[in-house]
Amino acid sequence: EAQVTQNxxxxxxxxGKKLTVTCSQNMNHEYMSWYRQDxxxxxxxxYYSMNVEVTDKGDVPEGYKVSRKEKRNFPLILESPxxxxxxLYFCASSFRRISxxxxxxxxxxxxxxxx
Amino acid sequence: GQQVMQIPQYQHVQEGExxxxxxxxxxxxxxxxxxxxxxxxxxxxxxQLVKSGEVKKQKRLTxxxxxxxxNSSLHITxxxxxxxxxxxxxxxxxxxxxxxxxxxGKGTKLSVIP
Numbered sequence: 001e002a003q004v005t006q007n008x009x010x011x012x013x014x015x016g017k018k019l020t021v022t023c024s025q026n027m028n029h030e031y032m033s034w035y036r037q038d039x040x041x042x043x044x045x046x047y048y049s050m051n052v053e054v055t056d057k058g059d060v061p062e063g064y065k066v067s068r069k070e071k072r073n074f075p076l077i078l079e080s081p082x083x084x085x086x087x088l089y090f091c092a093s094s095f096r097r098i099s100x101x102x103x104x105x106x107x108x109x110x111x112x113x114x115x
Numbered sequence: 116g117q118q119v120m121q122i123p124q125y126q127h128v129q130e131g132e133x134x135x136x137x138x139x140x141x142x143x144x145x146x147x148x149x150x151x152x153x154x155x156x157x158x159x160x161x162x163q164l165v166k167s168g169e170v171k172k173q174k175r176l177t178x179x180x181x182x183x184x185x186n187s188s189l190h191i192t193x194x195x196x197x198x199x200x201x202x203x204x205x206x207x208x209x210x211x212x213x214x215x216x217x218x219x220g221k222g223t224k225l226s227v228i229p
Binding site (some may be wrong): 042044055058090092106108109 | 124157159160163
């Protein structure tokens with residue numbers, strides 16, 4: 001089954017404790033991206049990757065890191081989480097197309113609470 | 116940078132009434148996508164519009180792309196409780212060097228009163 005898998009789905013942590021949210025897709029997609037969703041703010045892009053070893057900042061990259069060592073995986077790293085990073089996080093992937101980003105397939109989301 | 120504005124933010128309708136959400140971009144879009152997110156769920160792709168003035172239908176849902184390719188709308192006829200959720204539009208933003216990313220509107224949250 002074609003899917004984007006995120007882990008963990010739920011996490012409560014404390015300020016400053018490094019954490020990683022994993023994302024894996026089995027559709028051989030070139031493009032992967034991380035979004036955060038907050039009430040009233042919609043979906044805001046954190047980082048995206050056009051292919052292996054190619055990553056770029058989205059609209060709200062501060063406090064986050066990513067890596068793309070393999071095509072299928074795109075982990076989101078919070079080196080020193082702060083309470084303002086409490087949010088619902090979505091990983092998404094798609095085939096890359098010229099002049100466009102194809103249909104995005106989203107993971108089920110990871111709800112992160114930073115105390 | 117490009118902005119994608121979506122209105123209304125919230126819409127409450129009686130079951131059976133129609134519903135429309137509108138999306139406006141500050142720049143011309145090469146295409147526009149629509150997604151639906153059910154409560155507690157993740158966004159799911161509905162459709163992509165590419166041509167100026169394009170109209171596409173999916174059962175009770177009608178999607179339109181403006182002639183100038185700067186606006187779009189989603190219209191639901193005779194809403195049902197299964198239509199509840201948040202509807203997002205998204206347009207590609209040119210990030211340079213052939214790199215494109217989707218910019219999402221803030222979404223319209225639809226509530227349907229039985």
